[in-house]
Amino acid sequence: MLDLKMSYFLFSLLTIFCVGSIVGMIISKNQAYNALLLVLSFASLGGIFGLLDAPFIAVVQIIIYAGAIMVLFIFVIMMINLKEPLPPERKRWTLYLSGILAIVLLLEFFLALKNTFNVSTLVEGERLSSPTELGRLLFTKYLWPFEITSILIIASLVGAIVLVKKKGK
Amino acid sequence: MIPISFFLLLSGVLFVLGVITFFVKKDLITMFMAIEVMLNASNLALVSFSRLSNSLDGQVIVFFIITVAAAEAAVGLAIILLIFKQRKTIKPEDLNLMKG
Numbered sequence: 001m002l003d004l005k006m007s008y009f010l011f012s013l014l015t016i017f018c019v020g021s022i023v024g025m026i027i028s029k030n031q032a033y034n035a036l037l038l039v040l041s042f043a044s045l046g047g048i049f050g051l052l053d054a055p056f057i058a059v060v061q062i063i064i065y066a067g068a069i070m071v072l073f074i075f076v077i078m079m080i081n082l083k084e085p086l087p088p089e090r091k092r093w094t095l096y097l098s099g100i101l102a103i104v105l106l107l108e109f110f111l112a113l114k115n116t117f118n119v120s121t122l123v124e125g126e127r128l129s130s131p132t133e134l135g136r137l138l139f140t141k142y143l144w145p146f147e148i149t150s151i152l153i154i155a156s157l158v159g160a161i162v163l164v165k166k167k168g169k
Numbered sequence: 170m171i172p173i174s175f176f177l178l179l180s181g182v183l184f185v186l187g188v189i190t191f192f193v194k195k196d197l198i199t200m201f202m203a204i205e206v207m208l209n210a211s212n213l214a215l216v217s218f219s220r221l222s223n224s225l226d227g228q229v230i231v232f233f234i235i236t237v238a239a240a241e242a243a244v245g246l247a248i249i250l251l252i253f254k255q256r257k258t259i260k261p262e263d264l265n266l267m268k269g
Contacts, residue, residue, distance in 0.1 A: 098192035109181030156240035
């Protein structure tokens with residue numbers, strides 16, 4: 001178990017990476033850079049999941065999100081290969097409107113979270129965080145959602161192939 | 170242990186950044202990435218609530234969300250690729266077929 005100072009240090013480092021790379025995504029205009037910054041952000045989010053005693057979710061986040069999904073994005077960026085550079089950002093008023101929306105949303109989150117600042121004492125005792133427990137839960141309580149997910153994956157696979165397939169072959 | 174409210178605040182900030190990116194950016198792929206950022210913010214909130222209540226149900230839901238996000242990314246990117254093949258553009262402004 002990490003001591004408190006170390007975990008604070010890790011949390012702030014990962015937070016800086018995570019938020020900073022998304023801010024860089026807003027600033028940058030290159031799609032490939034955007035995808036790579038998003039990989040960095042998701043990988044540091046995986047580290048934050050690790051700090052929250054969720055090792056399985058951390059590994060899944062890094063392998064599936066930062067690995068598989070972002071590779072899919074980068075492949076599509078490679079195939080699209082825009083000839084002309086992207087146009088400048090949207091109209092001015094859209095920027096202002098999104099800024100106002102962001103401030104309102106942040107205030108709303110802050111008001112919703114105001115009471116959780118008092119909750120400093122976590123439930124101590126036995127931690128239920130091992131992948132064994134997670135797998136047991138997945139195959140007992142959540143068996144039907146798990147099976148339905150496989151149908152969803154098959155449907156999306158077939159859908160993606162049918163969409164991209166060439167006509168008349 | 171770090172207070173749980175830090176994680177919840179980080180989740181809120183990430184969600185807001187995703188919303189800003191979605192509205193500011195002008196190409197479909199980056200807007201799609203912004204949706205992924207928002208999904209991840211909700212994942213972070215779910216994992217921290219699961220840590221707070223010391224139960225694993227939140228982590229199972231996150232597992233399902235990641236699976237659904239992978240399926241959604243496959244179909245969404247196929248649609249973007251199809252739009253680019255037919256219209257030679259990925260700007261949402263140019264897709265005004267239903268505008269009349």
